[in-house]
Amino acid sequence: MSVLTANTRRDLEIHRYPVLVYAMTPLIALVLQAWLPRVVGRYVWFDLPLVVTVYFALGRRSPIQGTILGGALGLFEDALTHHAIGINGIAKTIAGFMAASVGVRIDVENHTIRLALNFLLSLLCSGIYLFIYRFLLGMDLEWNWLTELMKGVGNSVIALILFPLLDRTQIRD
Amino acid sequence: MESVFVRYRNLLVLLAMLVAQIIGLAVQVRRSEAGHNSIDTHDGPGVRLIRLWAESTVEKPERLIHNSKLGLFNLWQGYLDLHNVHRQNQDLQKTIDRLRLEQASMLEDARQGQRLQALLDFQQKYIYKTQAAQAIGSSGTDQSRIFYIDKGADYKLEPDMAVITAEGIVGKVREVFPHTAQVLAVNDQTSGAGVILETTRTRGILRGNAVGQTQIVGMLADQRIQPGEKVLTAGGDQIFPRGLPVGVVEKVVRDPERDSFIDVIVKPAAHLERLDEVLVITSTQNRFSDEQLQDLATSDALKGAEVAAIKEQQKAAQQMAERLPGLADPNAPPPVAPADGSTPVPPPATVPAKPPIALHSDRFSPGAAVTPVVAPAPLVEPVKPEPTATKRPVTTSGIPHPVKSPAPAGAAVKKTVSPGTQPNTQRRNP
Secondary structure, rough: OOOOOOOOOOOOOOOOHHHHHHHHHHHHHHHHHHOOHHOOOOOOOOOOHHHHHHHHHHHHHHHHHHHHHHHHHHHHHHHOOOOOOHHHHHHHHHHHHHHHHHHEEEEOOOOHHHHHHHHHHHHHHHHHHHHHHHHOOOOOOOOOOOHHHHHHHHHHHHHHHHHHHHHHHOOOO | OOHHHHOHHHHHHHHHHHHHHHHHHHHHEEOOOOOOOOOHHHHHHHHHHHHHHHHHHHHHHHHHHEEEHHHHHHHHHHHHHHHHHHHHHHHHHHHHHHHHHHHHHHHHHHHHHHHHHHOOOOOOOEEEEEEEEEEEEEOOOOOEEEEOOOOOOHOOOOOOEEEEEOOOOOEEEEEEOOOOOEEEEOOOOOOOEEEOOOOOEEEEEEEOOOOOEEEEEEEEOOOOOOOOEEEOOOOOOOOOOOOOOOEEEEEEEOOOOOEEEEEEEEEEEEOOOOOOOEEEEEEEEOOOHHHHHHHHHHHHHHHHHHHHHHHHOOOOHHHHHOOOOOOOOOOOOOOOOOOOOOOOOOOOOOOOOOOOOOOOOOOOOOOOOOOOOOOOOOOOOOOOOOOOOOOOOOOOOOOOOOOOOOOOOOHHHHHHOOOHOOOOOHHHEE
């Protein structure tokens, strides 16, 4: 239980990063998200902006920052599609808020937790996207849950590799 | 009051963000008279500005990555190509020669077709001008089959222009930015292109599904539609010119919502997932472009006389074939080519094993001692009434073809032997 609960000072530490990392990581994630589908074809089983949102929301442990970062990246993703701007924005706003809220309470250094959190938040984002499109906007959208499951797995795997790399850029006292 | 804001500031920020985005969504969605909600085909100024910012942010890095990849690829490809360039040139020259011959032979038909279309007041649109462009980026999600090309308003691109490759159609320009343009692929759920099946001439609307396949939706169930049939653009959507290749029918599935309807899954001719270079049709006209006319004239000048000579030879050969009695059975199956690709061996000619029987035999005639003297057979076999099912076919010139015989090709050669040389029992059998 001590692994899962943030009851030490280190667990509750707010991670800090150089400004360049704050600025460049989301930008690189967005560029790669827009470019990589041309390489991998139809296997777009990842959402790099979501992974980055979750990482910074967990690391900073600030729901406000997680909300704003998620919202901004989601809106940016929407702007690159031909769908209404705001669908991904809302989904990632909620994901960022939830990731930061969870990060306050649990040990986010644990790999299993990171993996599970990415998988669940990925599915949550897909669910919110579908809800907004079909029920809030009342438009038709065919949906394939298998793809969304694969996307959740893909995000978890990417997080498993990316999070330790980004951890190395932390500013330590 | 201040403490409430401080205490719930996280939730308040979340709510503020959500409300702002929901209002933004409400502004973008339109309700049609039929009661269906939809997003505007072309964005409003505010939305367009956000899209422009986003695209401008990722455009430069995407171009950099794309050009780097292209540069490395070209370097390697150029090195490899040097080995085969001479042979490829020869092959290409042969192909051009053959295509010129074909083009020249079709030229007269094309002119006649155009004259007839003009008479019928039917205006065929031809691709008049195209602009080559490179695909540099995508939307990043499989919910939106959008990709970006590196040409925009600076190359006079406009919304609703058709985007194609040499293989087939790709999509249409949706939004044009100063240096880039957004292209909606045909396998997106919101796209729509008028198509026609080549053989059955059934029309339908092509669009994408959830997994990125292209399908023709809302077609009445038709047994004639089979996998492998070609799908072409119908030309009725005012975007794609008529007759462009779309793909082939992959399979036919029942419409899950309507019993009597089917969805035809189409395998697109263009590689929609791996696009590099595309062509944007910037202009269509009712006539051929100057380049096409010049090409036709060249083909006609180079190969016109050759085509005319070939046609003349074919015509003469056909006339000769109609006048002369055939040696081969027209109903006989064609000779089967051997598996190794060599030329088929013709059936061996029938050689009489024995010398022919003399009409007036004497003791020196071969076999005179054992062969009884038979009455000479008539030179012309008496005509027997034929059943109606085996009537001789009559050619256009009024000359009947020889009687069709079920015997193999080798037997047909035997018929040319003089009638008196065969035993009577063989000749009397029909």
